[in-house]
Amino acid sequence: MTPRSEPLLWLQLIGLAAMPLELLLVLLLLAGSDPGPFPALERVLIWGMGAVGPAVLLWRQPPDPLSLLLLCTPQRQRSPDQLALTSEPVSLALKLLLASGAALLLPALWWLDTSSVLAHSFALLPGSSRLVSLLAVVPVLALLVWQWQQLVQATNLLIASGDGPATTTGGALEPRLCLGLPWLRLPGLDLPQPAKPEAAIPAALAAPEGPAPASPEPLESAEPAATTEVVVATEVVEATEVDVAAEVVETAERETVLETLDEETSGDENREDEPNDGESSDQASVDQASTHDSD
Known part of the structure; x- marks a missing residue:
């Protein structure tokens, strides 16, 4: 009271x-x-x-x-x-x-x-x-x-003393002058307790787009809510980094495969050119021999 x-x-x-x-x-x-x-x-x-x-x-x-x-x-x-x-x-x-x-x-x-x-x-x-x-x-x-x-x-x-309950002070009590007939007995007033403004912060962070809550959440829930938001943000950042790393590895593998295919293709073309050169040289030798015989 x-x-x-x-x-x-x-x-x-x-x-x-x-x-x-x-x-x-x-x-x-x-x-x-x-x-x-x-x-x-x-x-x-x-x-x-x-x-x-x-x-x-x-x-x-x-x-x-x-x-x-x-x-x-x-x-x-x-x-x-x-x-x-x-x-x-x-x-x-x-x-x-x-x-x-x-x-x-x-x-x-x-x-x-x-x-x-x-x-x-x-x-x-x-x-x-x-x-x-x-x-x-x-x-x-x-x-x-x-x-x-x-x-x-x-x-x-x-x-x-309006913000706190009345407390009995120690020591000797000072005498008070009390005048009047002792017939007055009034019940105490039931005044509503003002809510702390900090208590509404966690509710606003938890549901920023929803309707206002019926009763404010306790002040102690502010720290867990903030910790949860930090953990969620950290997980999102880590997931993003993992996705980026996976894309980089996949791109590198694709480039490696393309380079390997290019090397194999160029090797096959070289092998096809070598027999053609041999046949040409043999044909030239045959032509020379036939020319010599005709002479």
Whole structure:
């Protein structure tokens, strides 16, 4: 099981859409009262109570990724993979990123309090005192800090550990802040495993003209397929060389036979010429003798 199969991590990402609505809620709460004599001091105090205080608590005890603030997964009924998720150590860089949400809330609160005059007609607490409006903003700021940390933590788990199964790290477990009623039990997501791109190479080499195979062959068959192709190519080359050598030998034998026939033919012609020469010489001798007798 991978962290991406845990549905609660995906539910934590809903905070990305909820945080703008919560900032709008802060604006409407502050629009119900007029600014006090020391608005800057009031903003810093409310920011310290609603953002810095929860951030310090969550620095010491990071939020449990399987907690949705109101509901959470029971500790005793968690699977080994879920326990591995909650036992992941939080690095210093990640802690600083988690705490940065509280720092970002100060300029946001400052701008919202300054712009709250524009939303006076939509105020949720019209005619209320400044103290009531500021105290109503405190829990909303704490909720923003919680959602920011859960969003960052869930994103880190989904990205960093999304390609492999969750493993339990050795050593002491860092305490986690788990808020909510232990009534939440969700089954894991059955996500399809992505196929490796190298697995389709042997199938393409085995049948380049046929239809695509229903399922890719395993990666281990690539080497035998390549070896088979090399052996086949070697056999074809050897067969070609043997055929060429046979043709050369056959041609040489034909030339030898033709030369032998030519020699025999020329020998027979010489033998036929020699008797004719003898007969001619005998005829000449007879003619000479007859001439001498006639004289």
